[in-house]
Amino acid sequence: MEQSSSMYKFASIGEIAETTTQLLALNLQYKTSLGSRRQHATGMERVEQLVLQQARDYLADVREGFVLSVRTGQVTKRSELQFLLDRVLLDWSKLSLELGLDESEGNDPVGNKLDQPPPIERVREQLLAFGMAAIAFGQLPHLAPDQITFPYSYSAPPTYADIPAPDTPGETLVRIEELEQMTWQIMASDLQELLKYHYGALRRTYGFFEVSACMTRQESERFGIKKRKSGLFS
Numbered sequence: 347m348e349q350s351s352s353m354y355k356f357a358s359i360g361e362i363a364e365t366t367t368q369l370l371a372l373n374l375q376y377k378t379s380l381g382s383r384r385q386h387a388t389g390m391e392r393v394e395q396l397v398l399q400q401a402r403d404y405l406a407d408v409r410e411g412f413v414l415s416v417r418t419g420q421v422t423k424r425s426e427l428q429f430l431l432d433r434v435l436l437d438w439s440k441l442s443l444e445l446g447l448d449e450s451e452g453n454d455p456v457g458n459k460l461d462q463p464p465p466i467e468r469v470r471e472q473l474l475a476f477g478m479a480a481i482a483f484g485q486l487p488h489l490a491p492d493q494i495t496f497p498y499s500y501s502a503p504p505t506y507a508d509i510p511a512p513d514t515p516g517e518t519l520v521r522i523e524e525l526e527q528m529t530w531q532i533m534a535s536d537l538q539e540l541l542k543y544h545y546g547a548l549r550r551t552y553g554f555f556e557v558s559a560c561m562t563r564q565e566s567e568r569f570g571i572k573k574r575k576s577g578l579f580s
Contacts, residue, residue: 355471359404359478360562366401366555367495369394370532374497374552378538398533401555404475405526411476412522416515423516482558483521484511486550489557496552498541506553525551 373394487510491503499505512518528551531540540548 352474355474356478356562356565359475360559362400362404363555363558363562365397367552367559369397370552370555371495371497373537374541378541395533398529401529402526402533405522405529407472407475408479409476409522409526411472411474411479412515412519414472415476416519423514478558478562479522479554480518482554482561483518485561486553486557487511489553489560493556493560494553495556496549498545498549506557509550509553521550525554 487507489506491505494504494506496504512521524547528540528544528547531544532548532551
C-alpha cells in the first residue's frame with residue numbers, strides 16, 4: 347500500500363510540473379516579448395494562481411525533504427556549513443511543528459492531558475519530493491533538445507547544458523530557494539519584467555519544471571500508473 351501511494355505521489359508531482367510548464371509556456375508566448383510591454387490579462391488569472399500555488403506547495407515539500415536528509419558529512423567548507431545551519435535552524439522550528447514533532451505544548455502543566463497528541467505526519471512525501479527534485483537538477487543539463495519548449499532559447503538546437511547541476515548541499519539549497527522565490531514572483535509580479543530582469547532565474551525555473559514533467563511522464567508510463575493525456579493548457 348505504501349509503495350502504491352508513493353508511486354501515485356510520484357505521478358501527481360509530474361502532473362504539477364507539467365501543468366506549471368504549460369502555464370509558463372502559454373504566458374511567455376502570449377504575454378511577453380522582448381522589448382515590449384505586457385499584454386492585457388486573459389481572464390485565466392484564477393486558474394494560474396491555483397496552478398502556481400500547487401507548484402509552491404510542492405517546492406515546500408522539496409525544501410522540507412532537503413532539511414530532513416542533509417548531513418554535515420556532505421559539507422566540506424565551514425562557510426557552507428554556516429550557511430546551511432542558518433537556513434536549517436531557522437526552518438526547523440516551523441518544520442518540526444508541521445510534522446507534529448514540537449513538544450512545547452506537552453510541557454504545559456495546565457494543558458489538558460486527556461487530549462490526544464497530534465498525529466505525526468509521515469515524512470515519506472517530503473523525502474520523495476526532494477529526491478525527485480535532486481534528480482531533476484542532475485538531468486536538466488542533459489534534457490534532449492526536442493523536449494525543450496522554453497520560448498526564449500537562443501541556441502539552435504535549444505539546450506540547458508549551460509545550467510550546471512548543484513554539486514554541494516549549499517548549492518542545492520540556493521537552487522531550491524531560487525525556485526521558491528521565482529514561483530512566488532511569477533504569481534505576484536509582471537512576467538514581462540521577470541523576463542527582462544531575471545531571465546536566468548526564470549529560465550532555470552521553467553527548465554526545472556519541464557525536466558521534472560518529462561522525467562515523471564516517462565517513468566509513470568513505464569510503470570503503467572498513468573496514461574498520457576493532454577494537459578490543462580494544451
